[in-house]
Amino acid sequence: MTPLIQFQQVSKVYGMGNTEVHALWQVDLTISRGEYCAIMGPSGSGKSTAMNVIGCLDRPTSGSYYFDGENVAALDDTALTHIRNRKIGFVFQQFHLLPQLTALENVMLPMVYAGVPAAERRDRATRALQQVGLGDRIVNKPTQLSGGQQQRVAIARAIVNCPLLILADEPTGALDSHTTQEVLTIFEELHQSGITVVMVTHEPEVAKHTQRIVWFRDGQVIEPHLNPKDIGALTAPA
Amino acid sequence: MDFTESLQMAVKTLTANKLRSSLTMLGIIIGNASVIAMVGIGEGAQKYINEQLQTLGPNVLFIVPGNRQTRELGGLEIPRTLVVADADAIQAQVPTVVGVAPEFSSRDLIVFRNRSANASVVGTNEQFLTVRSFEMAQGRFLSKLDLDRHSQVAVLGATLAERLFDQTPPIGQSIRIRGASFEIVGIMARKGSNLGLDYDDAVILPITTQASRLVGQRQSPYGIEVAFISVSAESRESMSRAEFQITNLLRLRHNIRDEDDFFIQSQDTLLNIAGTITGALTVMLAAIAGISLLVGGIGIMNIMLVSVRERTQEIGLRKAIGASQQDILAQFLIEAIILSIAGGIVGTGLGISGILVISTLTPFEAGVSMGAIAIAVGVSGGIGLFFGVFPARQAAKLDPIVALRTA
Ligand SMILES: Nc1ncnc2c1ncn2[C@@H]1O[C@H](COP(=O)(O)OP(=O)(O)O)[C@@H](O)[C@H]1O
Ligand SMILES: [Mg+2]
Numbered sequence: 001m002t003p004l005i006q007f008q009q010v011s012k013v014y015g016m017g018n019t020e021v022h023a024l025w026q027v028d029l030t031i032s033r034g035e036y037c038a039i040m041g042p043s044g045s046g047k048s049t050a051m052n053v054i055g056c057l058d059r060p061t062s063g064s065y066y067f068d069g070e071n072v073a074a075l076d077d078t079a080l081t082h083i084r085n086r087k088i089g090f091v092f093q094q095f096h097l098l099p100q101l102t103a104l105e106n107v108m109l110p111m112v113y114a115g116v117p118a119a120e121r122r123d124r125a126t127r128a129l130q131q132v133g134l135g136d137r138i139v140n141k142p143t144q145l146s147g148g149q150q151q152r153v154a155i156a157r158a159i160v161n162c163p164l165l166i167l168a169d170e171p172t173g174a175l176d177s178h179t180t181q182e183v184l185t186i187f188e189e190l191h192q193s194g195i196t197v198v199m200v201t202h203e204p205e206v207a208k209h210t211q212r213i214v215w216f217r218d219g220q221v222i223e224p225h226l227n228p229k230d231i232g233a234l235t236a237p238a
Numbered sequence: 239m240d241f242t243e244s245l246q247m248a249v250k251t252l253t254a255n256k257l258r259s260s261l262t263m264l265g266i267i268i269g270n271a272s273v274i275a276m277v278g279i280g281e282g283a284q285k286y287i288n289e290q291l292q293t294l295g296p297n298v299l300f301i302v303p304g305n306r307q308t309r310e311l312g313g314l315e316i317p318r319t320l321v322v323a324d325a326d327a328i329q330a331q332v333p334t335v336v337g338v339a340p341e342f343s344s345r346d347l348i349v350f351r352n353r354s355a356n357a358s359v360v361g362t363n364e365q366f367l368t369v370r371s372f373e374m375a376q377g378r379f380l381s382k383l384d385l386d387r388h389s390q391v392a393v394l395g396a397t398l399a400e401r402l403f404d405q406t407p408p409i410g411q412s413i414r415i416r417g418a419s420f421e422i423v424g425i426m427a428r429k430g431s432n433l434g435l436d437y438d439d440a441v442i443l444p445i446t447t448q449a450s451r452l453v454g455q456r457q458s459p460y461g462i463e464v465a466f467i468s469v470s471a472e473s474r475e476s477m478s479r480a481e482f483q484i485t486n487l488l489r490l491r492h493n494i495r496d497e498d499d500f501f502i503q504s505q506d507t508l509l510n511i512a513g514t515i516t517g518a519l520t521v522m523l524a525a526i527a528g529i530s531l532l533v534g535g536i537g538i539m540n541i542m543l544v545s546v547r548e549r550t551q552e553i554g555l556r557k558a559i560g561a562s563q564q565d566i567l568a569q570f571l572i573e574a575i576i577l578s579i580a581g582g583i584v585g586t587g588l589g590i591s592g593i594l595v596i597s598t599l600t601p602f603e604a605g606v607s608m609g610a611i612a613i614a615v616g617v618s619g620g621i622g623l624f625f626g627v628f629p630a631r632q633a634a635k636l637d638p639i640v641a642l643r644t645a
Contacts, residue, residue, distance in 0.1 A: 078562060096551060100255075109559060110560050112247075114560060
């Protein structure tokens with residue numbers, strides 16, 4: 001079985017000439033189906049850039065990226081949009097819920113773009129909200145929800161199209177320790193159900209819950225297989 | 239994403255931000271209201287003038303002195319190249335003509351006992367009544383005999399009769415004009431003024447008596463000068479033939495080699511002239527209104543651009559979770575079109591109210607033109623589409639990574 005995510009010498013270069021920035025530099029990285037892994041590293045080390053490439057929001061400047069066996073560089077924007085819609089669920093630090101829509105409508109949004117019939121949409125969105133423990137909050141607008149609840153709505157939105165991969169860039173960055181725990185519990189459940197979960201975090205406490213840590217520095221992966229239980233390694237990587 | 243879905247989404251977004259939505263619509267509302275009102279006024283004016291011209295009488299030709307140029311130059315002095323004998327000749331020699339009435343009028347003081355009134359004094363012949371479609375209320379009109387004998391008789395318009403005689407029955411009474419005395423033989427039925435001529439407030443005399451008795455009327459070597467001659471043709475179809483025959487006759491009588499010293503106008507040519515003028519007026523009003531519609535469209539574009547900038551994160555999120563460029567383009571276009579059509583409908587309502595107000599305040603029966611409404615609402619939609627395209631493309635082309643990062 002092919003790995004879900006496979007980077008081969010992936011580079012991402014921003015700017016030109018003197019101002020050229022190598023956000024990623026010849027990265028080789030493989031993440032298999034069903035893995036639960038954390039991406040860590042100092043600020044500016046290329047974590048978000050890597051997430052953008054993994055999430056098919058961006059293409060590498062050079063090298064190849066295979067997602068679910070497909071060479072992403074060879075696909076056009078429409079195909080990438082389709083992959084994001086059907087195979088990837090995004091969770092952001094800032095939640096990014098639409099304020100004019102209710103929790104239910106926010107969760108239905110990916111299915112709207114997927115062309116799912118309206119009745120089925122409502123059904124699946126309700127179940128997704130129940131799954132994250134918000135079955136009683138479906139008609140609330142985001143402003144009527146706490147930060148933790150908003151992030152759970154965002155997770156419901158990410159899983160509603162039954163994706164292969166959940167990508168979360170600092171999903172607990174805006175949350176307190178209690179709600180962080182709630183979010184991590186949900187991620188653990190998703191992982192148990194077979195979904196691949198990749199999350200960026202700078203908190204060892206959070207990374208500890210994953211199976212594997214990928215450590216970035218200066219646009220390169222310097223530790224592709226750190227064991228989260230090895231906390232000492234986290235504070236002083238090579 | 240299908241159309242009704244996009245529509246619902248757009249309505250949700252627009253109602254979530256009512257203040258901005260209404261401000262965006264304002265320009266279109268004003269533009270539409272002015273298109274509807276302006277076109278309504280223009281058409282009302284057209285209708286008013288047409289009605290006025292129609293009261294001139296059917297199948298009537300007007301022969302006026304001077305040529306097109308002298309009339310257009312609009313000198314104070316009307317050239318006096320037409321005489322009563324011309325009218326008689328037309329009557330006698332043009333077969334398609336059934337009636338001819340020469341006219342000359344002045345303003346004078348009309349005196350009855352100790353009362354007096356300033357009014358038009360119109361000299362004409364016995365055919366005036368039928369040629370110009372007037373009717374008698376009391377008594378009789380001028381007769382052929384009155385003209386032949388230079389009788390000192392007069393027919394009053396209804397308004398003037400009221401002004402001079404309140405209790406006394408006017409028929410049989412004598413009035414004085416410039417020292418000459420005239421016996422009232424009849425009163426015409428009221429017809430209302432048209433084109434500034436009000437025969438209701440006039441006294442009608444035999445043109446022969448007017449020429450011989452009233453000081454100040456000039457006579458040329460060819461006879462009594464007239465201001466114009468009204469001619470009624472047999473039928474509508476024979477009007478152009480009558481015009482041709484009259485032209486030939488008058489050219490012969492006036493020894494004309496090159497330029498005519500008279501000019502023939504029919505109700506149709508007057509209607510055409512008026513139509514051209516009011517048409518130009520309507521076009522001008524519509525153009526002014528159209529410009530405000532355009533400005534409204536630019537307003538939509540302006541606010542949509544601001545909206546795209548404000549909603550950058552929303553656009554980024556939508557694209558990240560699966561909205562295609564077309565989805566975003568459609569979303570913003572539909573919002574723009576909904577705003578402009580809604581603005582169009584509200585503006586149309588305002589325009590119609592404006593027209594109703596104008597109709598009650600002016601003699602114009604300003605009409606609510608269904609065509610103008612359809613065009614205004616359609617054009618608004620088009621304007622929304624046209625001015626929505628640019629902001630919507632900006633939105634559709636946004637890079638989701640950049641859009642999501644924007645704090
Ligand atoms: N759009 C961009 N244009 C120019 N430089 C960028 C852009 N995005 C990221 N970078 C640079 O690439 C490097 C990696 O950034 P990023 O992936 O955001 O790091 P991290 O998420 O690990 O903090 C940084 O030096 C950043 O300044
Ligand atoms: Mg980052």
